[in-house]
Amino acid sequence: MTVLENEAETAHKQGAMRLVAAPMLLLTLAIAGYFLFPDNLALLTRIIAISLLVLSIDLVTGICGVATLGQAAMFGAGAYAAGIGAAHFGITDPLAMTVVGAFGGALAGLLSGLVMLRAHGLPQLVLSIAVVHLFHEAANKASRWTGGSDGLTGITPSPLLGLFDFDLWGRTAYIYGVFLLLLTFVALRVIVSSPFGMLCRGIGEDATRIEAMGGDVRGTMLKMFVIAGFVAGTGGALGAISTQVVGLDTLSFALSAEALVMLVLGGAGSLYGALTGTVTFMWLEDVISAANPFHWMTIVGALLIAAVLFAPRGLYGAVEELAARIWGRR
Amino acid sequence: MNREPVFEAVGLQKNFGGVAVADNITLALYAGDRVALIGPNGAGKTTFVNLVTGNVAPSAGKVRLAGKDVMAESPAMRVRRGLVRTFQLTRLFQRMTVAEHVALAILQREGRTGRLVGNFRAMPNVLAEMREILATLDLSLVADRLVCELGYGQQRLVEIALALALKPKVLLLDEPTAGVPAGETARLESALDQLPPDLAVLMIEHDIDLVFRFARRVVVLDAGAVIFDGQPGDAAASAQVRRVYLGNFTDARHPA
Numbered sequence: 001m002t003v004l005e006n007e008a009e010t011a012h013k014q015g016a017m018r019l020v021a022a023p024m025l026l027l028t029l030a031i032a033g034y035f036l037f038p039d040n041l042a043l044l045t046r047i048i049a050i051s052l053l054v055l056s057i058d059l060v061t062g063i064c065g066v067a068t069l070g071q072a073a074m075f076g077a078g079a080y081a082a083g084i085g086a087a088h089f090g091i092t093d094p095l096a097m098t099v100v101g102a103f104g105g106a107l108a109g110l111l112s113g114l115v116m117l118r119a120h121g122l123p124q125l126v127l128s129i130a131v132v133h134l135f136h137e138a139a140n141k142a143s144r145w146t147g148g149s150d151g152l153t154g155i156t157p158s159p160l161l162g163l164f165d166f167d168l169w170g171r172t173a174y175i176y177g178v179f180l181l182l183l184t185f186v187a188l189r190v191i192v193s194s195p196f197g198m199l200c201r202g203i204g205e206d207a208t209r210i211e212a213m214g215g216d217v218r219g220t221m222l223k224m225f226v227i228a229g230f231v232a233g234t235g236g237a238l239g240a241i242s243t244q245v246v247g248l249d250t251l252s253f254a255l256s257a258e259a260l261v262m263l264v265l266g267g268a269g270s271l272y273g274a275l276t277g278t279v280t281f282m283w284l285e286d287v288i289s290a291a292n293p294f295h296w297m298t299i300v301g302a303l304l305i306a307a308v309l310f311a312p313r314g315l316y317g318a319v320e321e322l323a324a325r326i327w328g329r330r
Numbered sequence: 331m332n333r334e335p336v337f338e339a340v341g342l343q344k345n346f347g348g349v350a351v352a353d354n355i356t357l358a359l360y361a362g363d364r365v366a367l368i369g370p371n372g373a374g375k376t377t378f379v380n381l382v383t384g385n386v387a388p389s390a391g392k393v394r395l396a397g398k399d400v401m402a403e404s405p406a407m408r409v410r411r412g413l414v415r416t417f418q419l420t421r422l423f424q425r426m427t428v429a430e431h432v433a434l435a436i437l438q439r440e441g442r443t444g445r446l447v448g449n450f451r452a453m454p455n456v457l458a459e460m461r462e463i464l465a466t467l468d469l470s471l472v473a474d475r476l477v478c479e480l481g482y483g484q485q486r487l488v489e490i491a492l493a494l495a496l497k498p499k500v501l502l503l504d505e506p507t508a509g510v511p512a513g514e515t516a517r518l519e520s521a522l523d524q525l526p527p528d529l530a531v532l533m534i535e536h537d538i539d540l541v542f543r544f545a546r547r548v549v550v551l552d553a554g555a556v557i558f559d560g561q562p563g564d565a566a567a568s569a570q571v572r573r574v575y576l577g578n579f580t581d582a583r584h585p586a
Contacts, residue, residue, distance in 0.1 A: 214496065
């Protein structure tokens with residue numbers, strides 16, 4: 001028993017070590033980004049916001065195995081919740097805006113889940129599209145609150161912690177974004193390796209088998225939808241805080257689809273994959289669209305096809321495989 | 331037998347179109363039972379399991395667990411009441427290790443899979459139980475291997491490990507040796523021998539030798555109906571059983 005307890009203790013410590021190592025790497029990259037691209041912090045902040053959306057899709061698609069083309073409903077709900085709170089109710093504290101956005105996203109996640117989990121497979125995918133279109137249309141119609149197709153303006157976040165103004169260069173927004181991403185990443189790492197996370201991975205592979213083990217498939221997935229909504233909503237709120245405007249594009253099918261593409265590019269099922277995919281896709285988009293504003297989508301498309309053909313488990317999966325081959329680990 | 335059955339199927343009926351795939355099946359299991367359910371291919375053995383677990387809704391009839399009618403309950407609820415099955419073709423999680431499979435089942439049984447924090451590797455009681463189950467089934471050495479890296483015989487053992495970790499009261503084994511290479515069935519058979527003595531086991535099996543070694547009671551199904559329920563020796567002697575089933579003895583070793 002003592003051996004087991006020791007072993008459990010060691011596992012616990014190792015887990016804690018790994019839990020710290022990944023955020024340290026992220027932090028290093030974030031700091032490098034800050035100094036390497038000081039004029040591009042707005043782009044980096046947007047990458048972080050979209051990363052949260054892609055991580056959210058990873059929870060639902062990569063972990064639970066539910067393909068979705070409607071995740072932007074949760075992202076946009078978070079953005080509008082934070083934006084409306086700031087523009088109409090004077091909730092301009094950025095932390096409060098983030099919380100409002102996260103809960104807005106979680107609510108959207110709950111609604112999406114309640115609708116989508118009624119079906120399986122292709123009909124489910126179609127429901128996800130229906131959900132994001134309904135959200136989009138609702139925001140369009142409620143223009144008194146959302147500004148409709150003109151977008152929601154008048155969002156002026158107060159200084160972060162009462163100290164740091166959201167400056168023109170986007171430094172505060174970027175640093176706040178990095179903080180949010182790190183916090184979310186660590187929380188998701190904990191959740192993914194928790195008993196709940198294991199159950200979700202099981203559901204993703206074979207839901208019937210989980211049922212045959214006494215697992216509550218629908219309830220578990222619904223919980224994951226709410227968590228995913230919380231994460232996506234946080235991303236939406238970050239977008240609202242950093243750009244001080246919320247447009248209907250945050251609630252669009254196009255964003256949902258693009259984010260899913262980023263996930264597949266990076267490697268679904270892995271949190272690192274989600275981040276790798278987002279950074280790669282958005283950075284490429286930026287570089288290529290600057291070099292060739294007319295045909296950049298063609299180039300991105302070709303790269304995507306190459307990635308899917310030659311790295312079916314995504315870029316991160318390919319790197320993992322390569323590393324395994326070099327160091328001979330599994 | 332004046333003890334209360336842990337499991338009862340009463341008049342289970344299932345018709346597909348005009349064909350009865352389960353025809354008024356009544357069957358009771360008691361704690362410690364070792365029953366083999368046999369019958370030719372297409373006799374409705376797996377259908378029976380699906381009806382009982384709730385994966386397929388019967389046209390008529392009832393299932394009771396420890397005297398309680400469970401017809402209104404979901405498959406998952408029935409599992410939580412102790413009715414556990416294994417699958418004819420193994421259904422395991424290809425991207426999980428053997429240890430994770432067993433730990434997940436233990437956590438599920440204990441109602442702890444809702445937890446968002448913690449890791450089973452840091453839970454001494456889960457580890458201890460997992461080790462014990464893996465040791466019983468000779469799987470300790472492959473605990474940290476992914477299931478897809480194991481041979482089929484070992485995957486079969488993982489199915490049984492999963493079932494045991496759920497601490498069932500009634501275990502339905504759907505062809506536990508199907509597809510297992512001949513050299514590995516001994517390991518599997520000894521695992522079957524070591525099942526908890528008070529567990530009620532219903533095994534669907536085509537390997538008649540195994541049936542006769544394992545079962546103390548045999549139920550024969552033909553065209554969805556029970557045509558025999560009794561001692562294994564009497565089954566072999568029954569003319570009706572011989573006619574519908576035992577003729578297939580020679581080619582009975584293939585999975586359905």
